[in-house]
Amino acid sequence: MSRLSNTWIETHYPTRCNVPRVKALIGDSGTYGWVHRDAAVIFEALSLVFIAWGYEVRSAGSYNCRRIKGSRTWSSHSWAVSDDINPDTNPWAPWVGGRLVTDLPDDLIAYVENELVTVSGGLPVLFWGGRWNRHDPMHFQTIATPAETAAGINTPSGGIVSQYVRQGSSGPGVGELQAHLIGQGFDLGRWGPLNDGLDESYGGDTTAALAQWQNALGIVEYLNVSGSWAAQDPGTYAGPRTWAKLGAQGNKGEKGDPGEPGVAGSPGVKGERGVEGPQGDPGAGGSTGTKGDPGAKGDPGPVYIGTIEVVPKQAP
Numbered sequence: 001m002s003r004l005s006n007t008w009i010e011t012h013y014p015t016r017c018n019v020p021r022v023k024a025l026i027g028d029s030g031t032y033g034w035v036h037r038d039a040a041v042i043f044e045a046l047s048l049v050f051i052a053w054g055y056e057v058r059s060a061g062s063y064n065c066r067r068i069k070g071s072r073t074w075s076s077h078s079w080a081v082s083d084d085i086n087p088d089t090n091p092w093a094p095w096v097g098g099r100l101v102t103d104l105p106d107d108l109i110a111y112v113e114n115e116l117v118t119v120s121g122g123l124p125v126l127f128w129g130g131r132w133n134r135h136d137p138m139h140f141q142t143i144a145t146p147a148e149t150a151a152g153i154n155t156p157s158g159g160i161v162s163q164y165v166r167q168g169s170s171g172p173g174v175g176e177l178q179a180h181l182i183g184q185g186f187d188l189g190r191w192g193p194l195n196d197g198l199d200e201s202y203g204g205d206t207t208a209a210l211a212q213w214q215n216a217l218g219i220v221e222y223l224n225v226s227g228s229w230a231a232q233d234p235g236t237y238a239g240p241r242t243w244a245k246l247g248a249q250g251n252k253g254e255k256g257d258p259g260e261p262g263v264a265g266s267p268g269v270k271g272e273r274g275v276e277g278p279q280g281d282p283g284a285g286g287s288t289g290t291k292g293d294p295g296a297k298g299d300p301g302p303v304y305i306g307t308i309e310v311v312p313k314q315a316p
């Protein structure tokens, strides 16, 4: 059964239009949505991703007891397991094959799909509606069970997310990568203010050095592109496997751990992560996170401040 089907949702997040829900802050500007209590940790993790990317969340529409626009089918928003982020810049495109319009960065989506996973099993916890044929890029939907979520999910912490950089990226994350490479003796040219190659710009020299380093350690990075996992060309992506070896987490300023060779990431487990189901979930329903919960009686209750357990990532 597709985890996007209403049958699946009703099984794990009962009951439609009458679910226990809490207020989850999304982003760092006070925007919130009413989400299912058992999915709150997932949306807090999503919130951390937005913050790490500096992506401004102006609207987050979650709980809304309604049917899909133009259909008799109930919207997943009726179970509060979905959140619509900034509908104005991530509009629903109900035409099949229509152009995807979104201001969500590619690498933010890649992070959500690749790294926000259950600790047990490595399953993704959110589906992004931009993958539907009827693109709904504002839409993020829970696809983990409450039990899977309760057992732990990998969440972004500290500056780690910003370190997942690709060829063409720029910024401090690239600078950290370059510092590690220079520290290990790679020649990145004469770029940058100190002419040592550290210019926070991920170009050809950085790619060539990282390719050599990844190849030496047998590291292959994967990204989920349009629903399938693709190995990235050596040197073009410094993702979780690279940083696990660089020992970068919380170790700014330290030389990277060169690591032991021969421990390449196993792509085998990744194949199971596919999410099918092209049914679009049209329409944000005009729900915005800044409005009160339409179903709440009296005191809407405290802001959810549940803690997210930061757990070590699975061994690559």
Ligand SMILES: [Zn+2]
Pocket: 077, 082, 083, 084, 136, 138, 139, 140, 281, 283, 284
């Ligand atoms: Zn939606």
